[in-house]
Amino acid sequence: MIAEHLTQASYLAAAALFILSLRWLSNPKTARRGVAAGVAGMTAAIAGTLLHPDIVSFKWIAVAIVVGTAIGIPLSRVPLTAVPQRTALSHAFGGLAAGLVGTAKYMLWLQDGQLTAFRTAAIAVEVILGYLTFTGSLMAAGKLQEIIPTRPITYPGQNVVNLGLLAIAVLSSVVLVVRPDLWQFFPVVIVLSLAFGVLLIVPIGGADMPTVISLLNAYAGLSAVAMGFVLENKVLITAGALDGSSGFILSVIMCRAMNRSFTNVLFGAFGQVQAGGSAAEAKAVKSGTPQDAADLLGNAEKVVIVPGYGMAVSQAQHRVREIYDALTKQGIDVKFAIHPVAGRMPGHMNVLLAEAEVPYEALVEMDEINRDLPQTDVVLVVGANDVVNPAARHDTKSPIYGMPIIDADRAKFVIANKRSMNPGFAGIDNELYSADNTLMIFGDAKTVLGEVVKALTGGGGH
Numbered sequence: 001m002i003a004e005h006l007t008q009a010s011y012l013a014a015a016a017l018f019i020l021s022l023r024w025l026s027n028p029k030t031a032r033r034g035v036a037a038g039v040a041g042m043t044a045a046i047a048g049t050l051l052h053p054d055i056v057s058f059k060w061i062a063v064a065i066v067v068g069t070a071i072g073i074p075l076s077r078v079p080l081t082a083v084p085q086r087t088a089l090s091h092a093f094g095g096l097a098a099g100l101v102g103t104a105k106y107m108l109w110l111q112d113g114q115l116t117a118f119r120t121a122a123i124a125v126e127v128i129l130g131y132l133t134f135t136g137s138l139m140a141a142g143k144l145q146e147i148i149p150t151r152p153i154t155y156p157g158q159n160v161v162n163l164g165l166l167a168i169a170v171l172s173s174v175v176l177v178v179r180p181d182l183w184q185f186f187p188v189v190i191v192l193s194l195a196f197g198v199l200l201i202v203p204i205g206g207a208d209m210p211t212v213i214s215l216l217n218a219y220a221g222l223s224a225v226a227m228g229f230v231l232e233n234k235v236l237i238t239a240g241a242l243d244g245s246s247g248f249i250l251s252v253i254m255c256r257a258m259n260r261s262f263t264n265v266l267f268g269a270f271g272q273v274q275a276g277g278s279a280a281e282a283k284a285v286k287s288g289t290p291q292d293a294a295d296l297l298g299n300a301e302k303v304v305i306v307p308g309y310g311m312a313v314s315q316a317q318h319r320v321r322e323i324y325d326a327l328t329k330q331g332i333d334v335k336f337a338i339h340p341v342a343g344r345m346p347g348h349m350n351v352l353l354a355e356a357e358v359p360y361e362a363l364v365e366m367d368e369i370n371r372d373l374p375q376t377d378v379v380l381v382v383g384a385n386d387v388v389n390p391a392a393r394h395d396t397k398s399p400i401y402g403m404p405i406i407d408a409d410r411a412k413f414v415i416a417n418k419r420s421m422n423p424g425f426a427g428i429d430n431e432l433y434s435a436d437n438t439l440m441i442f443g444d445a446k447t448v449l450g451e452v453v454k455a456l457t458g459g460g461g462h
């Protein structure tokens with residue numbers, strides 16, 4: 001039939017577009033094209049599905065599209081700092097959709113006596129991963145939005161209880177595969193998966209949520225693969241596999257950049273113990289004014305700017321760009337040092353700096369910039385903390401020991417801007433701020449850097 005051929009052709013086009021999209025998204029220069037390819041791929045997949053000869057009624061599809069659009073548009077308008085929790089919500093919806101489709105298919109096939117062992121197994125995988133992604137992602141979003149306590153909540157035997165629940169859910173699924181008519185086990189699988197999603201996230205600190213979200217993304221993808229087998233839909237299998245593997249790779253990259261293992265993120269209750277622990281001796285810090293910063297920057301030959309989470313909070317990227325413009329106009333060499341986990345999501349700094357139209361060539365990866373830092377006159381740290389903390393190199397007791405950092409302290413001079421001496425994400429002190437070659441400029445990044453720009457351009461500098 002023509003419609004069937006058209007559906008398969010559009011699925012093939014969609015799969016190719018998804019692969020191209022991922023390829024293009026991996027480079028900032030082609031990222032916009034990557035987004036467009038992803039949207040085109042999804043449009044092709046939906047159009048192909050609507051052409052499918054099996055569809056008998058478009059009424060509920062239309063209702064779902066209207067409801068989804070009505071929720072999706074306001075969700076897309078969140079500030080950039082809220083993107084991790086927004087992404088978590090999307091995964092929650094994806095997981096719920098997969099779980100509900102699996103549940104509906106189970107009930108239909110149970111009635112019609114069409115439940116084969118393979119179908120039941122695929123539904124079980126879909127339902128377990130779908131529902132645990134649903135509640136897990138809601139918990140992750142809640143922790144990031146600080147609606148629920150962000151501290152890891154732990155109790156003795158927690159991992160045994162959690163894994164025990166999962167084991168019961170898996171065993172119940174095995175019973176269903178062997179005896180599909182024993183439907184009473186199906187609600188057990190659903191309830192345990194929902195509970196497991198919550199319990200999995202409870203012991204993980206809010207700070208680790210971006211890594212967890214990326215992992216939940218991988219689960220949602222795998223759930224979609226299982227759904228593809230249930231519905232015999234090839235594009236779901238392809239897209240789910242791409243989603244699952246890219247989410248998994250991203251989690252691995254994030255763990256490596258923090259020098260943490262998966263088990264440490266998932267079971268380590270990071271962010272719980274160190275508060276108030278080995279409080280470093282309070283050493284005097286030198287603090288200066290925006291004018292001092294402008295003088296130092298204006299007299300440098302080589303400047304490196306290290307942006308961090310504080311730049312995102314303050315939305316100071318445009319002021320940073322103005323500093324870059326003012327300095328390069330004076331013939332000063334200015335580069336940006338990009339740490340892979342600066343901020344709260346992968347690519348956070350790249351996105352903000354691209355929004356402020358900082359030339360992409362000025363952004364340098366951590367390993368490369370570290371070679372240049374000893375020859376750099378001034379490093380300007382904007383709301384970065386953990387990613388420039390030298391304790392990661394030498395303090396074996398530090399929770400961030402071993403995490404690769406940007407060696408800002410090795411430059412001749414460091415200017416560090418933040419609002420107070422409060423710690424960053426890892427909850428620990430940073431000796432960089434009290435180093436002899438560091439000058440602190442306290443205040444909100446946007447305000448402080450605005451004054452630095454004024455001093456540089458309005459005759460305040462040199």
Ligand code: NAP
Nearest residue numbers: 308309310314341343345346385386387419420424425445
């Ligand atoms: P950070 O260690 O969290 O420090 C950010 C600093 O910004 C804070 O110390 C804060 O100090 C300052 N700040 C906050 N608001 C500010 C404002 N309005 N103006 C100026 N400064 C402000 O950030 P980071 O150095 O970027 O390190 C990122 C951390 O997040 C790492 O520990 C990383 O492992 C973790 N993480 C990142 C990702 C990722 O994908 N990027 C994922 C998971 C975890 P004040 O309060 O004193 O202003």
